[in-house]
Amino acid sequence: MQSVDVVVIGAGFAGLVAARELGQAGLNVLTLEARDRIGGRTWTDHRLGHDLEIGANWVHWVQPHIWAEMTRYQRGIVRSPQSEEMYWRGSDGSQRCGTLAEFMALIDEGQQQLIDDVRTAIPRGSAPTEGEIRQLDRLSVQDRFDTLNLSQEARDANESVWVGHLNAPLHQVGISSALRWVAATGGHWQLMHEASATYRIVDGMGGLTTLIAADVPGEIRLNTTVTSVTQTETGALVETTDGEQIQARKVVNTLPVNASAGIHFTPELPDVWLRQHAETVASQGTKVWMRVEGHIPRFSGYATQHDPFSVLKAEFYCTDAEGKDYTILVGFGGDHSRVDLEDLASIQDAVDRVRPGLTITEVAAHDWMTDPLALTTWMTHRPGQLTRDLTELQQPQGAVHFATTDNANLWGGFIDGAIESGLRESHRVLEELRPH
Ligand SMILES: Cc1cc2nc3c(=O)[nH]c(=O)nc-3n(C[C@H](O)[C@H](O)[C@H](O)COP(=O)(O)OP(=O)(O)OC[C@H]3O[C@@H](n4cnc5c(N)ncnc54)[C@H](O)[C@@H]3O)c2cc1C
Numbered sequence: 001m002q003s004v005d006v007v008v009i010g011a012g013f014a015g016l017v018a019a020r021e022l023g024q025a026g027l028n029v030l031t032l033e034a035r036d037r038i039g040g041r042t043w044t045d046h047r048l049g050h051d052l053e054i055g056a057n058w059v060h061w062v063q064p065h066i067w068a069e070m071t072r073y074q075r076g077i078v079r080s081p082q083s084e085e086m087y088w089r090g091s092d093g094s095q096r097c098g099t100l101a102e103f104m105a106l107i108d109e110g111q112q113q114l115i116d117d118v119r120t121a122i123p124r125g126s127a128p129t130e131g132e133i134r135q136l137d138r139l140s141v142q143d144r145f146d147t148l149n150l151s152q153e154a155r156d157a158n159e160s161v162w163v164g165h166l167n168a169p170l171h172q173v174g175i176s177s178a179l180r181w182v183a184a185t186g187g188h189w190q191l192m193h194e195a196s197a198t199y200r201i202v203d204g205m206g207g208l209t210t211l212i213a214a215d216v217p218g219e220i221r222l223n224t225t226v227t228s229v230t231q232t233e234t235g236a237l238v239e240t241t242d243g244e245q246i247q248a249r250k251v252v253n254t255l256p257v258n259a260s261a262g263i264h265f266t267p268e269l270p271d272v273w274l275r276q277h278a279e280t281v282a283s284q285g286t287k288v289w290m291r292v293e294g295h296i297p298r299f300s301g302y303a304t305q306h307d308p309f310s311v312l313k314a315e316f317y318c319t320d321a322e323g324k325d326y327t328i329l330v331g332f333g334g335d336h337s338r339v340d341l342e343d344l345a346s347i348q349d350a351v352d353r354v355r356p357g358l359t360i361t362e363v364a365a366h367d368w369m370t371d372p373l374a375l376t377t378w379m380t381h382r383p384g385q386l387t388r389d390l391t392e393l394q395q396p397q398g399a400v401h402f403a404t405t406d407n408a409n410l411w412g413g414f415i416d417g418a419i420e421s422g423l424r425e426s427h428r429v430l431e432e433l434r435p436h
Pocket residue numbers: 009010011012013014015032033034035038039040041042054055056057058059196224225226227254255256259262263286287368372373374376377378379403404405406413414415416418
């Protein structure tokens with residue numbers, strides 16, 4: 001039986017960073033990854049004739065952990081196209097088209113009112129469970145929108161913007177999920193919007209994860225699914241689907257909270273984990289790339305939160321081998337089950353509801369919600385979950401540590417949070433394994 005100091009389960013950002021830190025500190029680390037690739041919920045793939053981010057796309061310098069990695073590996077950023085045209089829904093349901101300035105003026109009041117109390121609710125972004133948020137967190141984002149006196153037009157636009165961020169129906173998301181990221185940007189909603197959807201990494205997420213993986217001293221074993229973790233007197237026994245057993249002094253589990261239910265832990269995980277597995281987290285949306293005929297003006301479109309796509313953007317301008325121009329759009333919706341990725345007509349209909357007059361010819365996407373290795377998109381919490389459970393979800397259980405963006409403090413849900421959690425748990429493990 002193989003014996004190592006640490007088994008890291010999962011080679012997403014949290015796992016890669018944890019494995020690098022532990023390996024570079026001199027420990028014998030083995031990383032086990034179920035997929036045939038590293039990166040987890042980041043995945044750069046060549047589709048529709050272009051390198052596309054099937055998972056995470058955007059990063060920003062106000063996200064300290066990802067930015068430290070960008071500096072370390074000398075990665076640059078490139079801006080997504082700025083919109084020349086904006087589309088949204090009028091109060092009577094009709095299509096509206098205007099400038100970016102007009103759209104920003106439409107949403108400004110609602111965006112500000114939604115987050116007005118952020119400085120008292122979450123005084124420090126790095127401590128998202130401290131402050132008045134403990135009392136407020138039973139409210140959903142929808143509850144708060146319902147108290148604002150907005151016109152139907154402003155309300156639809158504002159709600160759609162937040163579906164783009166929260167990737168779930170707004171009545172299912174706790175207000176803390178909205179406030180925590182605005183707290184992370186010092187209370188400025190415009191900066192939060194910029195941070196979450198503006199700058200891409202040159203050479204993609206795959207370029208960065210490859211560089212981090214190259215710095216991991218131990219083996220990263222792909223196509224290896226962990227089925228059980230059993231605590232022993234000296235650490236833990238990790239078992240994989242092909243029956244292999246590995247003894248480790250410590251285990252760092254980096255699975256998303258929803259997917260962790262797929263590993264059998266002995267003893268059972270504490271109640272906080274079981275409760276989250278039963279409730280699941282709020283995230284349940286979709287992200288879809290689409291090829292559109294011709295080069296169309298750079299635009300962003302917003303529908304309502306009830307539409308299959310609440311947000312639509314033109315991202316790339318391409319010409320194929322036959323000299324045909326085309327544009328690649330990305331769409332986001334709050335409920336993955338409203339979009340049938342196999343049915344081009346339903347995708348066309350979803351696009352028409354946001355921005356009519358386009359012809360969709362091909363689609364590229366991954367349904368993360370039905371992917372058993374994820375069962376989620378990016379972490380957003382149901383009302384009350386964050387303040388009730390976050391601190392407990394960060395606690396090691398015997399030899400098992402938990403590093404995932406889902407239990408990060410600052411940019412939980414983002415790549416930044418994954419790195420934060422990988423750093424946090426690798427240093428906890430080092431503290432415990434170092435001879436005193
Ligand atoms: C569609 C989409 C868009 C996003 N957009 C952005 C964005 O623009 N910016 C941003 O910062 N973040 C974004 N995110 C979030 C970001 O991708 C995640 O926060 C981050 O990648 C999570 O990293 P992680 O290491 O915590 O988890 P993961 O990346 O999920 O890593 C967990 C790993 O564990 C593996 N695994 C699962 N089960 C097992 C098992 N039993 N045995 C072995 N291995 C297993 C998985 O395959 C995976 O590789 C987006 C996510 C999605 C899905």
